[in-house]
Amino acid sequence: MIRDTFTIAKFTLIQINKSKILVNVIFLSVAIALVSYVLSEFTHGVPSKISLDIGFGLASLSSVGIAIFLGVQLLSQEMDSRTIYMIISRPVSRVSFYLGKMLGMSTFLLLNTILVSIVALSVYLKLNGPWTDLFIVTILSIALEAILTLFVVVSLALIVNNVISVVTTIALYVVGHGIEDAKNITYVVSRPWLENLLRIYSKVMPNFSQINLKRYLLYSLDLYPSSWGWSLLYGVFYIMFLATVSILVLRSKNLD
Amino acid sequence: MFEFKEIKKTFKVDFWDPTFTVLDSLSFKVEEGTMCGFLGVNGAGKTTSLKILLGFIKPDSGIVEFSGKLGSTNRQIFSKIGFMPERPYFYPDLTGREFLKYMGSLSKLSPKACQDNITKWTKELSIDYALNRKIKTYSKGMLQRLGFAVTLLHDPQLIILDEPMSGLDPVGRKEFKDIFKKLNQQGKTVFFSSHIVNDIEEICDHAVVIDKGNLFFSGKLNDLLEKNATDQYEVCYFDKAIDKNVTNLVTGYDQSVQFIESFLKNEKRLTSFVRKTLSLEEIIYKVRND
Numbered sequence: 001m002i003r004d005t006f007t008i009a010k011f012t013l014i015q016i017n018k019s020k021i022l023v024n025v026i027f028l029s030v031a032i033a034l035v036s037y038v039l040s041e042f043t044h045g046v047p048s049k050i051s052l053d054i055g056f057g058l059a060s061l062s063s064v065g066i067a068i069f070l071g072v073q074l075l076s077q078e079m080d081s082r083t084i085y086m087i088i089s090r091p092v093s094r095v096s097f098y099l100g101k102m103l104g105m106s107t108f109l110l111l112n113t114i115l116v117s118i119v120a121l122s123v124y125l126k127l128n129g130p131w132t133d134l135f136i137v138t139i140l141s142i143a144l145e146a147i148l149t150l151f152v153v154v155s156l157a158l159i160v161n162n163v164i165s166v167v168t169t170i171a172l173y174v175v176g177h178g179i180e181d182a183k184n185i186t187y188v189v190s191r192p193w194l195e196n197l198l199r200i201y202s203k204v205m206p207n208f209s210q211i212n213l214k215r216y217l218l219y220s221l222d223l224y225p226s227s228w229g230w231s232l233l234y235g236v237f238y239i240m241f242l243a244t245v246s247i248l249v250l251r252s253k254n255l256d
Numbered sequence: 257m258f259e260f261k262e263i264k265k266t267f268k269v270d271f272w273d274p275t276f277t278v279l280d281s282l283s284f285k286v287e288e289g290t291m292c293g294f295l296g297v298n299g300a301g302k303t304t305s306l307k308i309l310l311g312f313i314k315p316d317s318g319i320v321e322f323s324g325k326l327g328s329t330n331r332q333i334f335s336k337i338g339f340m341p342e343r344p345y346f347y348p349d350l351t352g353r354e355f356l357k358y359m360g361s362l363s364k365l366s367p368k369a370c371q372d373n374i375t376k377w378t379k380e381l382s383i384d385y386a387l388n389r390k391i392k393t394y395s396k397g398m399l400q401r402l403g404f405a406v407t408l409l410h411d412p413q414l415i416i417l418d419e420p421m422s423g424l425d426p427v428g429r430k431e432f433k434d435i436f437k438k439l440n441q442q443g444k445t446v447f448f449s450s451h452i453v454n455d456i457e458e459i460c461d462h463a464v465v466i467d468k469g470n471l472f473f474s475g476k477l478n479d480l481l482e483k484n485a486t487d488q489y490e491v492c493y494f495d496k497a498i499d500k501n502v503t504n505l506v507t508g509y510d511q512s513v514q515f516i517e518s519f520l521k522n523e524k525r526l527t528s529f530v531r532k533t534l535s536l537e538e539i540i541y542k543v544r545n546d
Contacts, residue, residue: 004362011358018349081345086406089310089339090362091331254313
């Protein structure tokens with residue numbers, strides 16, 4: 001089973017890579033360099049931080065975008081084009097198939113995040129920004145955020161159609177990022193039922209703000225290993241939860 | 257090799273729509289080493305049956321039983337099955353060779369065995385020249401050939417094909433049929449669906465015919481043809497007097513023999529003596545309209 005999973009992951013990665021999506025890294029690199037240069041001309045004091053903000057922002061946006069728009073087709077296209085029949089009519093379980101596809105796509109997202117982040121960091125360091133080990137944790141959190149988004153969209157695509165999956169995932173992503181701030185709004189705090197509702201939502205639904213470590217880096221906030229460790233662990237556990245649900249759905253799904 | 261036992265499958269297009277029955281207690285058996293055609297008009301339930309056979313969808317009731325020779329676990333059974341779906345469409349950005357290697361590795365072939373089988377089957381199916389090209393550049397017929405090569409890559413004992421010859425030109429159809437025969441002669445069981453009756457009549461020894469989800473016939477193709485044969489005999493001879501071939505239709509075997517005996521006495525030259533039978537296509541057309 002493990003061998004099958006890695007084989008499927010390997011060829012999924014080759015296939016995505018051959019579709020030339022990584023070319024977006026070149027465009028994003030040019031955009032980061034250009035915007036950082038322009039903004040450094042207009043900002044005083046912290047041009048390096050602004051370039052880092054833009055760079056990590058674009059890394060996050062591109063990885064999440066790829067996760068949503070490629071992820072939604074990851075399994076559904078296999079079913080539509082009947083390619084899945086060629087695979088699972090061999091001694092390959094549906095679980096291996098799912099895990100392999102997700103592992104391949106997640107590796108691609110990690111690769112994309114690392115490449116764009118390296119460009120962002122290079123520009124930042126060129127503008128004399130100081131180095132901190134938090135960069136590595138932040139890049140990991142950006143990749144984890146994209147991978148979590150991928151698992152969300154794929155789980156939904158197994159139940160509803162692609163359009164609804166994309167729209168719902170985007171909504172969950174936006175709400176998931178704003179949920180922690182929303183809990184502190186006076187309007188919410190003054191209404192306990194609403195506060196409880198948001199608390200339950202943030203516990204049950206994907207809470208993307210939990211794994212958003214960019215703000216700690218950009219606003220120089222204190223971030224202890226236990227805090228970022230917990231954040232990354234939250235992401236990993238949520239991914240495992242979604243993977244379990246998806247496997248249960250896929251195992252009983254009629255592939256017609 | 258496998259047996260369908262009382263398989264029933266219904267579908268619902270939408271939640272509020274009534275269910276419709278695609279397969280209605282369908283039972284048939286495909287014996288080991290046979291070349292069996294799976295025949296039915298469009299919408300008869302052939303593809304649904306194949307999906308149930310391979311576990312892609314679950315039947316509402318009934319079971320599919322595989323022969324113990326294929327193995328006892330799903331993993332063992334599926335390692336001995338080769339399946340090609342109708343109009344296969346593969347990963348467009350992979351090359352043909354990459355896709356074959358991918359499938360070979362999922363079939364647990366060693367790299368050497370995989371390479372040997374790729375060379376063997378792609379040459380046999382005349383697709384070897386395009387293996388380094390991306391699949392998105394392949395024509396429909398080339399995709400079909402690649403799909404068939406993938407199906408045969410791991411030397412399966414049971415070969416299941418869904419409309420394998422759709423999209424092929426006459427040369428391709430001939431090549432595919434020859435390979436089916438060759439595989440069958442090697443002892444493989446070939447089960448393929450088609451709505452083209454002539455293809456099945458030409459190469460199959462057994463047939464399963466379904467109509468609207470019900471079994472119409474299952475067994476030896478000759479039995480079906482024999483069952484629907486007429487009692488008429490066509491006697492063709494050369495008549496010297498008028499200097500051309502003459503055909504006479506005689507009803508009844510004894511009458512035909514008498515007829516031949518009488519005209520042999522007259523020293524006429526017999527060209528052919530054939531029992532008039534309906535073609536498989538005619539039989540199916542007749543039964544559907546009865």
